[in-house]
Amino acid sequence: MIFLKILPLLIPLIIFLIPIISRSYLKFLFTKNKTNKDDLILACDKCGTYSHQSIIIKKRDKNFCSNECASA
Numbered sequence: 460m461i462f463l464k465i466l467p468l469l470i471p472l473i474i475f476l477i478p479i480i481s482r483s484y485l486k487f488l489f490t491k492n493k494t495n496k497d498d499l500i501l502a503c504d505k506c507g508t509y510s511h512q513s514i515i516i517k518k519r520d521k522n523f524c525s526n527e528c529a530s531a
């Protein structure tokens with residue numbers, strides 16, 4: 460069976476492609492659900508992680524990526 464022969468070659472390719480596909484799919488979801496144009500990516504004041512403004516937690520005039528960072 461030729462499929463079994465090419466399968467080991469396909470696995471690294473699939474592993475390589477999954478993050479790319481999921482990333483572009485997430486980007487597609489974000490742009491699809493957005494009605495307004497201010498699509499901002501903000502850096503967390505605590506750990507420096509870049510997060511979309513819809514999941515950013517604003518506290519004491521600072522931006523945080525999560526509740527852990529906001530309360531720390």
Ligand SMILES: [Zn+2]
Binds near residue numbers: 503504506508525
């Ligand atoms: Zn953070």
